[in-house]
Amino acid sequence: MGEFPDAWNLTHPERVADVARAYVEAGSQIILTNTFGANRIRLAENGLGAEVASINRRGVEISRAAGDGRARVFASIGPTGKLLMSEEISPAEMAAAFEEQARALAEAGADALVIETMSDLAEAQSAIAGARATGLPVVACMVYDSGKNKDRTMMGATPEQAAQALTEAGADVIGANCGQGILGFAAICRRLRTATDRPLWIKPNAGLPEMIDGQARYSATPEDFAAQIPELIRAGAAFVGGCCGTRPDFIGAIRRQLHS
Ligand SMILES: [Zn+2]
Numbered sequence: 001m002g003e004f005p006d007a008w009n010l011t012h013p014e015r016v017a018d019v020a021r022a023y024v025e026a027g028s029q030i031i032l033t034n035t036f037g038a039n040r041i042r043l044a045e046n047g048l049g050a051e052v053a054s055i056n057r058r059g060v061e062i063s064r065a066a067g068d069g070r071a072r073v074f075a076s077i078g079p080t081g082k083l084l085m086s087e088e089i090s091p092a093e094m095a096a097a098f099e100e101q102a103r104a105l106a107e108a109g110a111d112a113l114v115i116e117t118m119s120d121l122a123e124a125q126s127a128i129a130g131a132r133a134t135g136l137p138v139v140a141c142m143v144y145d146s147g148k149n150k151d152r153t154m155m156g157a158t159p160e161q162a163a164q165a166l167t168e169a170g171a172d173v174i175g176a177n178c179g180q181g182i183l184g185f186a187a188i189c190r191r192l193r194t195a196t197d198r199p200l201w202i203k204p205n206a207g208l209p210e211m212i213d214g215q216a217r218y219s220a221t222p223e224d225f226a227a228q229i230p231e232l233i234r235a236g237a238a239f240v241g242g243c244c245g246t247r248p249d250f251i252g253a254i255r256r257q258l259h260s
Pocket of ligand 1: 177178243
């Protein structure tokens with residue numbers, strides 16, 4: 001708590017590797033990298049502006065070693081935390097930050113890039129442009145955590161609007177991650193399916209967190225979560241996995257569900 005997680009690629013690489021390896025052992029075919037916040041904007045805010053290249057490179061190397069030929073490494077790119085709409089950041093500054101991060105991840109040997117937990121379509125489009133410049137496959141996901149039915153992004157975009165915008169921006173895979181538990185995702189997935197022909201990527205949370213003794217606890221069990229996976233596949237998901245709170249035992253439960 002209180003430390004910038006991505007800095008652990010440099011300061012605690014063995015502990016980051018333990019996490020990645022636990023997911024490979026649980027059966028993940030794709031693992032991400034500990035680089036969600038490793039864009040220049042967020043790193044500079046945390047006194048890590050000189051470490052953009054090294055944190056991203058180590059993130060890929062750690063996951064690659066943990067994958068050990070058994071899991072592909074898709075590198076994570078999260079939001080800058082700055083709003084274009086209120087001019088906290090210029091479009092050019094944002095674009096440069098995403099391009100820089102994407103390039104570092106690609107040079108380190110990522111198999112693909114995953115733009116995730118995006119609330120603003122304009123920011124997602126900026127990230128897609130930077131990611132596409134590397135020539136790697138690009139996954140682009142929004143977080144649906146707003147509106148009465150939790151079917152809009154914080155900025156108000158619907159799944160149909162997002163699918164169309166992300167497709168036009170050139171994402172190879174389109175999806176939804178984070179923001180809510182798995183029960184809300186089948187409807188979002190069906191709506192994405194109506195608005196794009198790209199493969200769909202769905203990564204729900206293990207419910208909503210409750211803070212207990214300074215630790216985030218999630219209410220869903222691995223079995224609750226895994227039981228909903230067939231419904232996501234019927235709704236059109238090509239990639240399924242877990243976001244916040246989905247420990248390795250969730251992935252193990254998904255594998256048992258799919259192979260039973
Ligand atoms: Zn999440």
